[in-house]
Amino acid sequence: MMKSMFKDSMIIMWKEFKILFRDRRTLFMMTVFPLAFLPILFGSIGYFARISEKANTPSAIIVAVKNPGAAPSFMKILRSMPNVFFSNSVEPVKDLRDKKIHLYVEFDKDFEGKIMEDGAPSIKVFYNGAWEQSQNALKIFEHIIDSYKAQILDIRLAKRAISRDYLKVLIPIFVDRSTPQERGGSVAAMLVPYFIVIYLFSAALSVGLGTTTSEKEKGTIGILLVNQVDRSAIVFGKIVYIMVVALIYVIFTFIGMYIALKNPSSSMIMGGKAALGKIGFLALAQLFIILLPLESMIVSIIVAIGTFSKTVREATGYLTPLNILVVIVGIASMMANFNVSWWTYSIPFVNTIFAMKDVFLNQVKFTNFILVILTNSIITVLFVLLTARMFNNEKILFRV
Amino acid sequence: MIEAKNVTKIFDSRKKGRIVAVNDVSFEVREGEIFGLLGPNGAGKTTSLRMISTLMKPTKGTIRVNGFDVVKEPKKVRKGLGFLTSDMKLYESLTPRELLIFFGRLNHLSDDVIEQRTEEISEYLDMKEFLDKKVGKLSTGMRQKAAISISLIHDPNVIVFDEPTNGLDVITAHTVTELLKDFKERNKSILISTHVMSVAEKVCDRIGILLKGKLKAVGTLDELREQFEMTDLEDIFFTLAREDDEIHV
Structure with a gap:
């Protein structure tokens, strides 16, 4: 059966x-x-x-700056960057929205003075969140700010004869044991x-x-x-x-x-x-x-x-x-x-x-x-x- | 042979309610005889044939094919029965030869027997020319022959054909009626259903007139003529239909 x-x-x-x-x-x-x-x-x-990443990483960053004279040392760093170009935009905010410039940077009027007096001046960076190139330009600009901050910090620590190692209070080590x-x-x-x-x-x-x-x-x-x-x-x-x-x-x-x-x-x-x-x-x-x-x-x-x-x-x-x-x-x-x-x-x-x-x-x-x-x-x-x-x-x- | 005794089939439909498709029908089909169930669409012909071929079970009554009960011994019934209906279709991508092999195997025939039967049937039905062509590429007549060949692969002695000439051209319809006559000569019991008077007149030895599920008259053409005192089958049919309020003239 x-x-x-x-x-x-x-x-x-x-x-x-x-x-x-x-x-x-x-x-x-x-x-x-x-x-x-x-x-x-x-x-x-x-x-x-890959294509999109390539297309959205700007080969040159176009920046409009307000009060550049207030931050000569920062501007010096910026000018030394081979891929940073400056714009003389009259309407930087509009140009940013129109994707004509990648970033618009505003320095405090007394930027350099505050730095010298060990103060904390502000730096305002405008970017276009709906434009990937502007976002990538921002990332690059953040690195520039970080390196500037490190330079200033070194100067301030040196003034007080403090070693940079003094700031290290902990050395965390994270180990991934998975293959x-x-x-x-x-x-x-x-x-x-x-x-x-x-x-x-x-x-x-x-x-x-x-x-x-x-x-x-x-x-x-x-x-x-x-x-x-x-x-x-x-x-x-x-x-x-x-x-x-x-x-x-x-x-x-x-x-x-x-x-x-x-x-x-x-x-x-x-x-x-x-x-x-x-x-x-x-x-x-x-x-x-x-x-x-x-x-x-x-x-x-x-x-x-x-x-x-x-x-x-x-x-x-x-x-x-x-x-x-x-x-x-x-x-x-x-x-x-x-x-x-x-x-x-x-x-x-x-x-x-x-x-x-x-x-x-x-x-x-x-x-x-x-x-x-x-x-x-x-x-x-x-x-x-x-x-x-x-x-x-x-x-x-x-x-x- | 086929014996149907007091067969009733009732369908319970949600939409249409209770439908008595076949109502207390009794008849028999003897060996070497062509019996025709004549009736309009919806008379219960296909339902009757489906019950005989074990596709449906009667609500009441008994049907025996070659002495086997269709409800209790359906496989034994199917062993000696060849069934063909116009609403059954063939697999379009297979060839008639492949279909014969498939259905031969399903009927538990050995490959040698299938080969031998394929030769015999294709010769008999004049199918050799298209035996290896896909069904999808065959003409209506060729398809009908292929369908007939499948129903004959296991050499049944009872043949049940539902509307065998339906939708066929004149030449193919003629071939089919000739085949039916030849099956009769071979002493097979043949039951056909038809709504075409000329087919019933030309082919059938005995005719049962089915109206609204009831078998109104059964007999040879001469017996029916004598009973109704009319010469023409069509007149007999319409007389019965009027009596039954089947048609309004």
């Missing part, structure tokens, strides 16, 4: 794959797209970030589970509806049902098929992500190749063991909804809120950097994301691990049984 059912399921799967291999668009979306998408995305972001791989692991723990869950869901969604609701909509389901094949075998065959396809999609996505993170262009946004951390064989095996029940659960839910729905449109309507929920859970858990209670590992979707994080951070707890597998497997079995019942229910299969 079981052997015959398994054989029938394999026949159903054979048919599905035969159709899949004829569908170039789906094949492309399943292999080439996930392989190329992330490298192109990360590479593009990195490329444009680059471990630091990368935490990036991976944040990033990879989210991508995997989202990608698994979207892959299973398109293929799942194509083989369930779409069969009803196109009218091909009837011809399947009048054969000697057991209806549970049809359900099982379709579920295994969608799982295999979704798994292929995830593997290609994972490879794509690896390529993307290895690319130096992506280093500035994702931490480069270290982002994937030290993923050894054990971690990969653990990931696989966690992903299978998750995938079965997602697929069984989609197949159940796909079987129930009359049209792909109706099915998409039912699945959209679930899809949004998965995205929200994914983003929320991506941000969550805290330890969670054991019962969190019994909440579908959330549990797998946290379990995957544990794998990447090398802090897998056996009981939590088992709880994730059990929860997702139980939900899978429930949905498979529900779908098998629906396949035997004429009201659902032929509802119009």
Whole structure:
């Protein structure tokens, strides 16, 4: 009985794959797209970030100064800077807003006098916060102010015969004991589970509806049902098929992500190749063991909804809120950097994301691990049984 | 053979309420006979055929195909039954040969038998020329032949065709009616549903007139003519339809 059912399921799967291999668009979306998408995305972001950084770092800073005569020593430093140019702007504030000058500096009328008297004169620097070049010019100007302050401080200390070392009351030393791989692991723990869950869901969604609701909509389901094949075998065959396809999609996505993170262009946004951390064989095996029940659960839910729905449109309507929920859970858990209670590992979707994080951070707890597998497997079995019942229910299969 | 006894099918719809699609219908289809269920759209023909082919369960009554109950032994029923309906579609990206392999395997035939049956059927239905072309690229007639070939792959002795000539051009419709006659010669039990009088007149040995889910008359064409004292099947049909308030003239 079981052997015959398994054989029938394999026949159903054979048919599905035969159709899949004829569908170039789906094949492309399943292999080439996930392989190329992330490298192109990360590479593009990195490329444009570099271009933008380059474009927004001014090669020359144009400054308008009010009361330059009040601060001759400061002006001397400024004039010695090869990339600082002065503007004789009549309306410096307007010119700053119009992006004609990068900064507008106002010295106290008695700037130098106050410095000599060991006072603290003011220096007002106007900048344009909506213009990145002005913001970068401000950063450079802050360095100039800092070096001027250091010079003045040295003079004042020397007057009192105090050594600069006297100001050192503490020498703090901060040591990061993590390896680059471990630091990368935490990036991976944040990033990879989210991508995997989202990608698994979207892959299973398109293929799942194509083989369930779409069969009803196109009218091909009837011809399947009048054969000697057991209806549970049809359900099982379709579920295994969608799982295999979704798994292929995830593997290609994972490879794509690896390529993307290895690319130096992506280093500035994702931490480069270290982002994937030290993923050894054990971690990969653990990931696989966690992903299978998750995938079965997602697929069984989609197949159940796909079987129930009359049209792909109706099915998409039912699945959209679930899809949004998965995205929200994914983003929320991506941000969550805290330890969670054991019962969190019994909440579908959330549990797998946290379990995957544990794998990447090398802090897998056996009981939590088992709880994730059990929860997702139980939900899978429930949905498979529900779908098998629906396949035997004429009201659902032929509802119009 | 097919035996339907006091078969009733009721649908409970939220929107439309309780619908009696088939109401206490009894008939039988013998070996070497073509039985036609004649009726307008919505008369209950397709529902009757779906119950016989195990796609739906009767609310009341029993249906036996080759002696097997459609509710209790559906797999045994399907083993000896070939079912074809116009609303069943084929997988567009597969070829007729691949479809025959797929459905042959689903009917638990060995690959050798499938190969042999494919040869026989493609010869019989004159399909060789398009056996390896994708269904999506075939004409309506070719598709109909492919669909028929699938329903015959396991060599059933009971054949149920729902509106077999529906939507076909004259030549393909003729081919299909000739096929039905040939199945009869091979001693198969054939049940067809149709709303086309000429098909019923030309092809069927016995006709059952179904109106609003009720079988109003059953018999050979001669028996019906004698019973209603009319020569034309169309006149008989309209007389029954008027009696049943099915049509207003």
